[in-house]
Amino acid sequence: MDSNGNLTGGGIVHVPLREKGQVVKSIQEETGIDIERTSAVGDTAVDVTMFRRARVSIAFNPRDTATERAATHVVRSRDLRSVLPLMLGDGV
Structure with a gap:
């Protein structure tokens, strides 16, 4: 994360396939980001x-x-970019 608290894409997190929710929870706790400020995209x-x-x-x-x-x-x-309006609140 940068000094403004934005994810930079510079980190690597190894996520066990069936524990994605727990990993997200851990990241939320570590960063102080709550569920209301979290988006998730998946296909299975x-x-x-x-x-x-x-x-x-x-x-x-x-x-x-x-x-x-x-x-x-x-x-x-x-086009994965089509999820952006939903994630940014434009389509919620």
Whole structure:
């Protein structure tokens, strides 16, 4: 994170496949970012625990109905940038 608290993309976090929600929770606790300021994007059922730790959860080209049902939004697109309005609050 930079001095303004923004993620820089410079870190590496190894995330066990079925523990994404716990990893998000740990990052939230470490950074002081709460669920209301968290977004999550995923495409399979292993992302559902991560969705539960985010105000905005986006199933991006979901591969199963469980992922669709768990997300606050479903986006079908070839362009990942199409989730940005939802994450930034323009589409919520």
